[in-house]
Amino acid sequence: MGRELVRQGGRSARIQREVHAATQSLVGRFDRSAITVPMIADLAGVTPSTIYRRWGDLGSLLADVASEKLRPISDPDDTGSTASDLEAFVLQYAEEMSSKVGRDLLRDVLADAEDTAATKCWRYTYDHLETIAARASARGDAPLEPGLIIDRVIAPICFHILFGDRDVSADYCRGLLAGLRAVDNPAE
Numbered sequence: 001m002g003r004e005l006v007r008q009g010g011r012s013a014r015i016q017r018e019v020h021a022a023t024q025s026l027v028g029r030f031d032r033s034a035i036t037v038p039m040i041a042d043l044a045g046v047t048p049s050t051i052y053r054r055w056g057d058l059g060s061l062l063a064d065v066a067s068e069k070l071r072p073i074s075d076p077d078d079t080g081s082t083a084s085d086l087e088a089f090v091l092q093y094a095e096e097m098s099s100k101v102g103r104d105l106l107r108d109v110l111a112d113a114e115d116t117a118a119t120k121c122w123r124y125t126y127d128h129l130e131t132i133a134a135r136a137s138a139r140g141d142a143p144l145e146p147g148l149i150i151d152r153v154i155a156p157i158c159f160h161i162l163f164g165d166r167d168v169s170a171d172y173c174r175g176l177l178a179g180l181r182a183v184d185n186p187a188e
Helices: 010-029 037-044 048-055 058-070 082-098 100-110 116-139 146-163 170-184
Strands: none
Touching: 010 037, 010 048, 010 058, 037 048, 037 058, 048 058, 058 100, 058 116, 082 100, 082 116, 082 146, 082 170, 100 116, 100 146, 116 146, 146 170
């Protein structure tokens, strides 16, 4: 079943805002396993069929809400140097995603059967890394490859957050960044 395209503004935007707000409210008060589409619909003032028609199922709605919460509200910090821009971004990313809320949001995004939310969130991260790469280029610093940073730094962080097999401390994240520099500049 394809998703209904949501127009910007108007009734569709109002319904989306209400359903998202109701979902966030219930997620804040109940365990996810206790939440149902009829509960969300009742709180949002819509019919369950509206939610099913628009999102398909509860998992897709939770993923959509999560991807909106993960949407950045600003560009990554400009600290004055590429290395510190990248470090600040990675440390903030790891801190936010390893919190209980961050882990829950990651899990909701990954549970989306259509991968729409995961694609959005991947794009948010990639775009931030592209911003840092553009700053590096403007400063005359060595070029950054966002895909490589995702593979060697962001992916391991996400893996360990999702599986809970190690702490993604600041030292661990700095070690990943140091490993990235060592591979790219073996003489250092």
